[in-house]
Every structure is written in structure tokens, then in C-alpha cells.
Amino acid sequence: MIKIQKLVKKMGNKMILRNLDLEVKNGETIAVLGPNGAGKSTLLKVIATLYKPTSGKVMIHGIDLNENLNKIREKTGYLPHASLLYEHFSPLENLEFFGKLYGVKDLEKRSKELIKQVGLAFFMNEPVKGFSRGMIQRVAIARAIIHNPLLLLLDEPHTGLDQKAVGILNDVVETNKQKGMTTLMVTHDFKQAATLCDRAIIIQRGIVSDDFPIEVRTEEWLLNKYNEKVGGEN
Amino acid sequence: MSILRNALTIAGKDLRAERKSKQVLPTMLVFAVLVIVVFSFAFDPDKESTKALIPGLIWIVSIFSAILGLNRSFISELKNDNIQGMIIAPVNSISIFLGKFFANFVMILIVQAIAIPMLFLLFDYQFNGSLPWLLLTIFTGTFGFVGIGSFLSAIASNSGISEMLLPLLLFPIATPALIGIVSATKIILRHPDQIEKAYGWLQLVGGYDIIFFGICIVLFDYILEV
Numbered sequence: 076m077i078k079i080q081k082l083v084k085k086m087g088n089k090m091i092l093r094n095l096d097l098e099v100k101n102g103e104t105i106a107v108l109g110p111n112g113a114g115k116s117t118l119l120k121v122i123a124t125l126y127k128p129t130s131g132k133v134m135i136h137g138i139d140l141n142e143n144l145n146k147i148r149e150k151t152g153y154l155p156h157a158s159l160l161y162e163h164f165s166p167l168e169n170l171e172f173f174g175k176l177y178g179v180k181d182l183e184k185r186s187k188e189l190i191k192q193v194g195l196a197f198f199m200n201e202p203v204k205g206f207s208r209g210m211i212q213r214v215a216i217a218r219a220i221i222h223n224p225l226l227l228l229l230d231e232p233h234t235g236l237d238q239k240a241v242g243i244l245n246d247v248v249e250t251n252k253q254k255g256m257t258t259l260m261v262t263h264d265f266k267q268a269a270t271l272c273d274r275a276i277i278i279q280r281g282i283v284s285d286d287f288p289i290e291v292r293t294e295e296w297l298l299n300k301y302n303e304k305v306g307g308e309n
Numbered sequence: 310m311s312i313l314r315n316a317l318t319i320a321g322k323d324l325r326a327e328r329k330s331k332q333v334l335p336t337m338l339v340f341a342v343l344v345i346v347v348f349s350f351a352f353d354p355d356k357e358s359t360k361a362l363i364p365g366l367i368w369i370v371s372i373f374s375a376i377l378g379l380n381r382s383f384i385s386e387l388k389n390d391n392i393q394g395m396i397i398a399p400v401n402s403i404s405i406f407l408g409k410f411f412a413n414f415v416m417i418l419i420v421q422a423i424a425i426p427m428l429f430l431l432f433d434y435q436f437n438g439s440l441p442w443l444l445l446t447i448f449t450g451t452f453g454f455v456g457i458g459s460f461l462s463a464i465a466s467n468s469g470i471s472e473m474l475l476p477l478l479l480f481p482i483a484t485p486a487l488i489g490i491v492s493a494t495k496i497i498l499r500h501p502d503q504i505e506k507a508y509g510w511l512q513l514v515g516g517y518d519i520i521f522f523g524i525c526i527v528l529f530d531y532i533l534e535v
Contacts, residue, residue, distance in 0.1 A: 123397050127534060145399040159394035161322070163329040175318045176398035178311075202329070218394070 076101045076226060076257045077122065082131035084117055084281075091117045093281035094131070101225075104248070104258040106268035106289070108301055109278035115261040116155075118278065119228045122259065123153040136225065149177065152224035154232055158215040162204035166190050166214045169203060170221050177222035189217040192250075194243050209240035216247055227251065229260040233267050245271060265301065266294040277304050312407070315400045319408025324415060326385070333381045334416055337374040341424040344370050349431035363434055364494040367447075368487065370424050372454060375417045379458040380475055382409050383466035396533055406529040410459045417451055438501035446497055449511055450490030453518035454483055460525035463532045482521075489514040 077099035084092040091114045099105060107115050120126040122135060124144050133140040135147045160169045170186035179185055190199050193213035198206070203214060212232065219227060227248070233241055248258060248271055262268050268275065269292050277285040285304045289297060327334055348366055352359040386392040395405050425447070429436055436443075461478045465471040493510035496503055 125393060125397060145401070148397055148399040151397070153397050155390065155393065157390035157393070159391055160389055161326060161391060162389065163326050168325070172318065172322050173394060173398065176315060176395065176400050178399070 076103075076136065077259075078132075078134040079122075080132045082118075082121065082133060083129045084114070084121060084126060085129045086117075091281055092121070092128075095278075095282050097276065097283055097286075099257060099259065101257055102252070102255050103274055104252050104272045105260065106272040106275040106297075107259055107261040107278060108263075108265075108268065108275055109284075110305055113278045114281040115278050116230050119153070119155075119230050119259065119261055122226075123151060123155075123228050124148055125153075149222070150225045151228065152219040152222065152226070153228045153230075154216055154219040155230045156234075158203075158211045159218060160203050160211065160214055163202055165198075165200045165202055166195055166217070167199050169214060170217055173218050174221045179222050185221065186217075189221060190214075192247065193217050194239075208235045209237050212236055213240060213243055216244055220247070220251060225256060227256055227258045229258065229262075231262055231264075232260065233262065233264045241267065265297045269294050269297045275300070277301060279305065312401050312404050315404035316407035316411060319395065319400075319405060320411035320415070323382075323408065323412035327412075327416065332385075333378050334419065337377050337416065337420045338423060340377060341370045341374045341420050342427065344373070345424060345428050345431055352432075354431065354433040359432065360434060361495075361499065363428065363432060364491055364498050366428060366432075367421075367425055367494060368450065368491050370428065371417065371421055371447075371451065372483075372487070374420045374424070375413070375451075375455060375458060376476055376479070378413055378416050379455070379462040379479075380465075380472055382413055382459060382462045384462075384471060387466060392533075402530040402533050403526050405533070406459065406463075406526060409463070410456055413459050414451065414455045417455055421447060421451065434498075436498070438497045439504065442497050442504060442507065443494070446490060446493045446507070446511060449514050449518060450486065450494075453486045453490075453514060453521060456518065456522045456525055457482055457486075460529060460532075463529070486514050486517045486521075489517070 077097065079095060079097040082092050082095040083090065095118065107118065109115050117126065121128055121133060124140065124147055128140065136150050138146050140147065167186055167190060170189060171182055174182040174186060190196055193216060195210060195213055198210065203211060216232065232244055236244065245267065252258060260268065260272065269289060272289055274288050275297065276283050287300065352362060458479055462475055465474040465478060468474050489510045493507040493514065496507040
């Protein structure tokens, strides 16, 4: 699914990713952990095709990132910090706009289904600008999966969500995981990472410093593993 | 075909957003009307010399109204990083540029459709020239100006001073087209018997439109690149 070799990403003079190597198999759900500024979000942006690598080889869905961006984009969903939603539009209008760009068939039906799935059927035609953070995030995840991607990239998806919204988000990830979707989730929420993910990678100073399966699905276990590696670094 | 289809989707989204938010078009219209009213009081419409101002006024109103809209064109995409949503979609960058161009073009045409008849009315100007030629001139001039303006607004939107930066970038580049289009408009409105001279100016502006529009399409991908 994803094969990254010696990935380097420089922003100005600053080297964010330093010869990073990573391999992800189909259907895996991976937590991307690490201190602030380690390069986690940058890695996701490279995989999402927002950033071009400075050097290195990135293969996604068997396609080289430098060869056919649109083929990769067709199969990839990305949920960054920002919602990417148009606030004067309703959830339905937002999903229909993005769905058209992805060439989604039966778009109205698919959009309505997703809005119901994220629990916003009652607000389907209300402008997003009046929504709470949790509601916006739910529409944002519906946007990210409108085209049934094979790869889902989530950047701190649980931040600022209430318990109900967390539950809905996790349900969406679980449902799509069962359908075979591969998920990479940058997070600082160890509880959610332990609940949702099969594997964790720790990124420090632009490289993958640890990569292990989540054997015990508890926050404490994952936090201990993280602290062993990262220690007091922030 | 998918490039054009996606461009129309993006343009439709922009026009729909404008219909809902009513932020840009009313501002452009108010500005255009205000300029025309002020000029109609400043100059005596009965004097023949005042009529000579009309070709220039048409383009002053069009250009400065367009700047208001162009400024918002890409800034409006920054609020929730909306532009990223289009970049990560399987959409050619040309579609994004064309979509923005179409939406800006339609909005300025709406302003012109209201402002130019109003200008003629308040300046008591009896139009005796060729209407198709006038429409062709307005279309050609607006096309070039909005094309390069849409491109530069994408560049300026990444700056914190985009409102100031856009005119600074746009006016020097658009000057050849503006000179040509004002000259063509002057001939069509004031000397309709010398229409062949207007054709020469229109060829110049048409050439400018094709060259700069092509450059914008080729280079737009680099603006989106990080």
C-alpha cells in the first residue's frame, strides 16, 4: 500500500523529514506518534500529495508519487487539522461539491448516507458555519471518505471532540477498516490510538524511531512504550 | 473534458457561495455605482468634452471593481484551508485556475452589465456605434484582465498584504492590454466610422489574452506546489 524509502522533506533550510523509511500493508490501521515538530503531519501531507518530497521514493497504491498524482488522489482520503469545508454551504452541499471533484457515482445518495452515518441527518441542509467543532469534524470525516478511499490519512482527528463525536468517528474508522481501508492516524490521544490501531510508529526528528504492533489495547501500555522511546522529549 | 467539467464545478461552487454569502458582488456593484455617480456630478454631462471620458470611465469602473472581486477569489479559499481540499482531489490544477477564472469573469460581466448602461444614462450618452463591436471589446478586455488577475490573486493570497500586492502586480502586467482596450473602446464609442482602427487594437489585446492566459495555465501548477 505505502512504501517510502529515504524520504527527505526540506522546508526552506529546515529539514523536516530525514531519510525516513516506512512500509504499510493493505488494511493496516497505524498510529503515528511523536513529539511536536517531529514531522508527523509533514509525512501525512507528503502521502496526501500536498507536499512534494525533496528527495526519496514514495510509492502509494503501487504508484510512484512523482508519476501519477491523480491516480493516488483518487484512492486517498485526507482529514487534516482544518476542516476544508465551505462554511456557507450545508453538509450536503459540501459533500456534493467534493464528491463531484472525485467523480463519485450516485452522489446525492452517497452524501446523504454519509451524513446519516456521522449523525447529522437533522442538519443536512444547515450552513456549516453555525456548527460546533465536533459537528464540523464529523462532516469533515464524511468529506474525507466521500469517494470510498483505500487509504485514509487522519491528522489528530479526535482533538476537541466530545465523547459522542469520538464514538461516531471511531465507528466510521472501524466500519471502513472492516471493508479493508488502510488508515494512518497522527495522534496524541493514546487511548484512541490503542483502541483503533493495530500498529504504532514513533517519529522523532524526522525519522521513524520505533515501529511496533499494539499488543495490549490499553492507553497505559501504549504510553509506556512511547515514554520508553521518547522519554522527556517534547 | 474532465478539466472543463471540474472547472465548471469549481466555478459553480464559487458563484453559489457568492449567492449565499453576498460578500463580493454587492461590494463590486456599490463601488461601480458610486464611481459613476461621483463622476457624473464632477463633470457636466451636457458638455461634449465630458463624453470623451466615457471610454476611460468604463474601464476604470470595470478594473477597480474587478480588483475587489479578484482579491477575494483565493483569500476566501484560505479560511478552512479549502484550497487544500481541491489540491488533494484528483483534479488537474488547470481546472482550479479555470474555475476561478470563470467565476471571476461572470461576476465582473454582471457588474459591467449594470454599470455600463447606467454610465450611459447618467452621462446622457446616446450610443450610435456598433453594439457587437462594443460587446466584443468589453469581452476581450475583461477576459485578459480577469485571466491574469485570477492568476496573480493566487500568488498574492499567500502574502499577508494581498489587498495591496495584487494591484501592484497586476497593473504593470496588464498595462499593454489596458492601453489597447481603452483605445479600441474610444474608437467604437467616439469614432464608429474608423472601426478598422479598433480592430487593430483588438488584435493586440487578443494576442495579449492568448499569450498571458497560456502562461497562467502553464505556471498555475507551480503556485499550488509546496
